[in-house]
Amino acid sequence: MSTRDAVAALKRLGLPNYQARVFVALQELGEGTAQEISDISEVPRSQVYGAADDLVERGLVELTESSPxxxxxxxxxxxxxxLTNRLERERERAFENLAELRTMPPERADDGAVSTLRGRQPIxxxxxxxxxxxxxxxxxxxxxENSLSETIETTLRERAAEGVAVTVVTAEESGGERFADSPITVIVMGEDNPADFAGRTLMVDDSTVLLAVATDGDTVAEEAMWTAGSSIGRILAQFMQSGIESGKNRHS
Known part of the structure; x- marks a missing residue:
């Protein structure tokens, strides 16, 4: 790693430019005066004192009271x-502040909009x-098998236990065994099913639909669209239901 890369990395960890350059220079020197640090870091000597003293405050540098x-x-x-502890504290403080500022969005169950989102975890x-x-x-x-995160599987099980008619459609033969201890209905589609799985799909109450597909063949990178209470959602739900029934008939 070059000096520039090291400085850039430290800046990403939260150190201001001059502090990062001073700290990197001290790695090369081992120990030095403001002038020596300035010569290597190209930070003006008058600025080295402030940056170095700030690093002392951060617990990253020791100061020897000598002359100079x-x-x-x-x-x-x-x-x-x-640096790790500081980042953790800053992260917690940031999200605590965001939590105080956050206004919960209004109920979107029947707003009829079509929304998109990216990323496996958000989806x-x-x-x-x-x-x-x-x-x-x-x-x-x-x-x-990896289509089901722990959170999704847990939620599916909980909703089924609460009386919701939950169905999982999969191409994995192990799907039936996975949910054998729950009231979830599992449909395992065989190779003779003409419908290819383009990605993950969710249908709720025949009107809410979410479609997700991997991007660039990467199962971690994923994009999705979803809609609730819209004519598009109801149409997609009918197509989904028709495809499932067709697959069941061919598989029976």
Whole structure:
């Protein structure tokens, strides 16, 4: 890693530019005066004092009270711990502040809009949220074993136990065994089913539909669209239901 890369990495960890450059320079020097640090870091000497003193405050640098003052970096393990702890504190503070500012969005169950989102985790969360809104039925198409996150599986089981008619459609032969201890209906589509699985699909109460597909063949990178209470949702739900019935008839 070059000096520039090291400085850039430290800046991403939260150190201001001059502090990052001073800290990197001290790794090369081992110990140095403001002038020596300035010569290597190209930080003006007048600015080195402030940056180095700030690093002392952060617990990343030690100060020797001599004439002139000398600075030395703490061990890398100690620096890693200090920066990691600081990041953790800042992360918690940031999300605590966001939680206080956040206004919950209005109920979207019947707003008729079509929404899109990206990323496996956000899509998993949305699937679980839509399952929670089910009143009578839910059908989840899980093409592969990894289509079911722990959160989704747990929510499917809970909704089924609460009386919602839950169906899981899969191409995995092990699907039936996986849910054998729950009231969930599992439909295993065989190779003779003409409908290919393009991706994960959720249908809730014959009107809410979510369609998700992997992007660039990457199962972690995923895009989805979903709609609730819209004519599009009802149309998609009918296509889904028709495809499932067709597959069941061919498989029986």
């Amino acid at each position: 003052k000398r600075y030395r970096p703490v061990s890398l393990s100690a620096a890693r711990e200090q 998993d969360d949305r699937i679980a949220e839509l399952l929670e809104s089910a009143d009578s039925s839910a059908v989840f198409v899980a093409p592969a």
